[in-house]
Amino acid sequence: MALDELRKKIRNKEAKVGVIGLGYVGLPLAVAFGEGGFSVTGIDLDKNKIALLRRGRSYVQDVPSGALKPLLKKKRFYPTDDYSALSHADAMIICVPTPLSKTKEPDISFVIDATQKIAKVLKKGALVVLESTTYPGTTEEVMRPILEGPGLRAEKDFFLAFSPERVDPGNPDYDTVSIPKVVGGVGRHSALAATALYGSVLKQVVEVSSAKTAEMVKLLENTFRSVNIGLVNEIAMMCDRLGIDIWEVIEAAKTKPFGFMPFYPGPGLGGHCLPIDPLYLSWKSRLHGFEAKMIDLAARVNEGMPLYVVKRIAHVLNLRRVPLKKSKILILGAAYKRNIDDTRESPAMDVIQHLLEEGAEVSYSDPFVPSVRLGRTTLTSKKLTREWIRKQQCVVVLTDHAAFDWRLVVKNARLILDTRNALRRFHPLKNLYFL
Ligand SMILES: NC(=O)c1ccc[n+]([C@@H]2O[C@H](COP(=O)([O-])OP(=O)(O)OC[C@H]3O[C@@H](n4cnc5c(N)ncnc54)[C@H](O)[C@@H]3O)[C@@H](O)[C@H]2O)c1
Structure with missing residues (x-):
């Protein structure tokens, strides 16, 4: 047989x-x-x-x-x-x-x-x-x-x-x-x-x-992540309005030994999986006359994060009476997550694109990503030096690669927006803001 x-x-x-x-x-x-x-x-x-x-x-x-x-x-x-x-x-x-x-x-x-x-x-x-x-x-x-x-x-x-x-x-x-x-x-x-x-x-x-069940298993796993990240991103934006530190909230919430699983806010979803897979599921369910409301809502929240980050950059600059236009902005991290070289669907691309459209002068540094292409513009990764950091109006942490010298950043940056909570140990600093 x-x-x-x-x-x-x-x-x-x-x-x-x-x-x-x-x-x-x-x-x-x-x-x-x-x-x-x-x-x-x-x-x-x-x-x-x-x-x-x-x-x-x-x-x-x-x-x-x-x-x-x-x-x-x-x-x-x-x-x-x-x-x-x-x-x-x-x-x-x-x-x-x-x-x-x-x-x-x-x-x-x-x-x-x-x-x-x-x-x-x-x-x-x-x-x-x-x-x-x-x-x-x-x-x-x-x-x-x-x-x-x-x-x-x-x-x-x-x-x-x-x-x-x-x-x-x-x-x-x-x-x-x-x-x-x-x-x-x-x-x-x-x-x-x-x-x-x-x-x-x-x-x-x-x-x-069945094969169909196995296909659904994967989509449940990734939809679970995407929806929970969407939720925590929404709570992060809400916390900002309410003057509450979302990172502190999550740290405390995760001490609950059951019924809570920490997810973290960030500049948006990236990679070949989370931004894409749930939409495969909502598409299929639509064919069967079922509207997957949670999936589409989470996707909308997550897709809006890069623009939200740009608004936060403009806001923290504004606090120092600096306009976004013509500001020098250094992005730390182009890969979609820490310690990898993958830029597929990376929210960094959207953040950079929006900043360029607003007239900012953008550079980036990423030890894993030598260059990125955005339409006709190609940017090459800058070496993270004291001189370069000092020239920037704002440094924005988008990916918390372990290889970044955070002490160098904190010592020399005029203003920092950290979307990953990478610099928590230096908190509080007058020039350091979190997502
Ligand atoms: N990257 C991840 O972390 C990850 C995790 C889980 C699941 N997945 C899924 O796995 C699948 C592959 O993802 P990936 O990240 O490895 O993609 P990838 O782009 O890194 O690799 C796919 C490869 O397939 C090749 N290819 C395309 N069409 C082909 C064809 N007709 N015949 C032979 N080769 C062909 C491409 O040249 C490419 O090298 C996707 O469905 C993705 O959603 C990816």
């Missing part, structure tokens, strides 16, 4: 694994399977990435180049842009992007493209898993018909499952292998096949009853 054969190959580490999309998610996963003893073919359409990987050079912060070289040497990792290399694959895992379109609707064209290409090489008895975050129903309603197109039947001739990726880039405590993996198949055989695959290299697999 096909399932038994596949499970046997997985047990003996003879199964050939394909990982499609070698980005923040796919590359660590390919390495995890390679290090777990499997031979992995990694597919990416980006030829530059393939060239780098073949030279043993990683472009993903969580994957050291040192981890690639032994895998390449032992032929446990073969990066290519050619899908025909998957014709012997026993398991294929899709990790391609799932962005929003210009009209903020799900764009699953990358998933469809990868699925169509896999359909051409899919052999009997193989397993296909989607890891890209997407709306409930994508695996069953979109991928299944494409894969069954050439005459194969899911559950009988091949297996199909969804398994959400939960990796948290830059988190030193949890990685691909240690984060529990949720798995849901389009049928029982598919679930068993996917559970066997992940169970062979990851610490814990959590099986759910």
